[in-house]
């Protein structure tokens with residue numbers, strides 16, 4: 001190819017190198033892909049070492065490691081959020097998964113003390129195209145590399161994230177093994193990836209809290225955008241299936257007093273607390289792998305107002321008698337358009353899920369309230385007769401746009417309505 005000067009001493013041939021190259025090596029069952037990029041050859045302030053991401057389809061992606069070292073298996077999913085990698089890293093719903101960020105430049109704002117979504121990082125690892133060589137933000141407390149190393153989470157960079165994303169979009173989500181261990185052969189890693197599965201595994205029990213506790217923190221005043229908090233206080237019991245803390249902060253900001261309970265907390269104990277409402281949270285893995293949670297949800301339905309978010313929505317769907325199914329590659333990102341069928345509005349939403357409820361399997365009376373406009377899948381449900389509302393996506397965002405925050409107000413209104421019904425004088429029948 002003829003080399004043409006573009007200015008800033010960058011040439012077309014330099015740029016073509018930056019887009020990586022597929023170099024299939026037909027010698028064995030596996031094919032190796034390396035990313036050649038002249039722009040990242042300079043000295044780096046962090047340790048680098050060779051790493052391999054071996055996917056179950058036999059492709060091997062050579063990369064450099066940051067964070068922890070070792071060998072880790074997980075399902076690879078891609079996330080299209082442009083910002084918010086710290087919230088993504090601490091979202092417990094990613095347990096068992098490698099998150100590949102499609103935004104090519106990650107790490108430039110470091111990590112801070114405020115943006116944690118849970119007590120630790122539960123994900124299998126992080127896959128990025130380019131790790132920022134410098135970190136600059138007024139809230140930055142640590143670099144991304146140091147943060148991951150301390151939490152024993154593996155990361156890789158200098159890998160062709162666009163090519164992997166296209167593969168996942170075409171072939172569906174894939175299991176992969178990430179390794180920095182040179183003593184393991186490609187075939188061994190491939191075998192590992194082909195013999196592990198995320199379907200049917202209860203990942204909730206590994207991320208849920210162990211004992212009930214109160215939650216009081218609201219969204220900090222400087223970040224608050226809801227100007228009309230409720231004048232009344234409502235007691236909400238929140239089931240922690242891997243709950244993101246911003247769900248709790250948003251509920252507290254809307255005037256709720258919250259008791260967080262573990263995933264195995266009996267429905268009877270919850271009902272004894274006489275809550276105004278119950279929240280079923282987001283969480284990792286396959287909703288069909290946790291029948292005990294579906295049973296708990298079933299025993300609460302109809303008795304108090306409930307709100308299900310993501311995993312909570314899927315468990316509600318199953319408790320109502322419906323079915324969930326695994327999607328081809330799921331939805332992960334902060335830019336998913338959702339159609340609110342009740343208002344006619346389109347919301348740009350934050351999403352993170354691989355499973356969905358099949359609305360055709362739900363009983364009569366259950367209303368589909370929201371649709372994902374990318375693929376028409378069910379994004380929200382309501383069953384007014386049973387005081388149920390649920391969303392497949394994340395109204396708390398974090399990271400993501402705030403378009404769907406109104407859902408917390410709707411939940412408060414549901415509880416308010418129920419309270420007012422109880423205080424109405426009962427007509428006696430003769």
Ligand SMILES: NC(=O)CC[C@H](N)C(=O)O
Pocket residue numbers: 093281282283284285286287309310311312352353354355356
């Ligand atoms: N964020 C979530 O709650 C995810 C729910 C479920 N683990 C899924 O992947 O669909």
